Amino acid sequence: MTTTEYRVTGMTCGHCEASVRREVGRITGVGDIDVSAATGRLVVTATTELDDDAVFAAVDEAGYRAVRA
Template sequence: MTTQTNSTSCCTPAGTCGTGGQADVQGGVTTVYKVTGMTCGHCEGAISQEVSAIPGVTSVKAVAATGLVTVTSTGALDDEAVRAAVDEAGYELAGRA
């Protein structure tokens, strides 16, 4: 038996999932960045806290194991603002993933 699922997915092209899929459906922008120097949960939290403070950011998911930071925002982000936030947290933005 085949089960049909809802065609709206909460998964991003980067392969991350969340229950906040509505933001993406309503026009949110998801951008994935590569950050160097993350090694643990504390690193993830520090980066998430700083990047979350950027106006328009609605969610941040940092993963130390991959070095990826997925940012969802209400519009396009200024990469230099993201770079400054990551720098403030004590890490280095390598660029978009």
Template sequence: MTTEQTNSSSCCGGSGGSCGSGAAAEVRDSGVTTVYQVSGMTCGHCEGAVSEEISALDGVSAVKAVAATGEVTVTSAAPLDEAAVRAAVDEAGYELVGRA
């Protein structure tokens, strides 16, 4: 699904800020859980757009996006290619800063 959003602003007119990045990945019985930092999300619609695009990636079993923190928690069968996650976030109209 494509949107008319741009990487410089969110769907709600807020400006995308830059957030700190680090690394977080955890292996669980149900797969690999990785937390990403995404800039530009400001509301539930933003969370839904990002979640929908990332959910479409092969192997993804769960996605939880939180606009207030910019964190997107992804559970997948195996570690995901960060370029694929970046492309999905870009398709939703936001910017992947990196792992949180």
């Protein structure tokens, strides 16, 4: 298992968190997702090495921007 932390900009509410969680959850190998609009933090635990570009694309699809923390 690998855990990677990202900073996400633009989230303001629970709906934002749910959108990010849904899109990131579609990435193969993702097991656990912790996302907080209050802190702008996204922590993803995966069974394999996580592809940052896949996470960035998923967060972008949800309508936000992410960078690796």
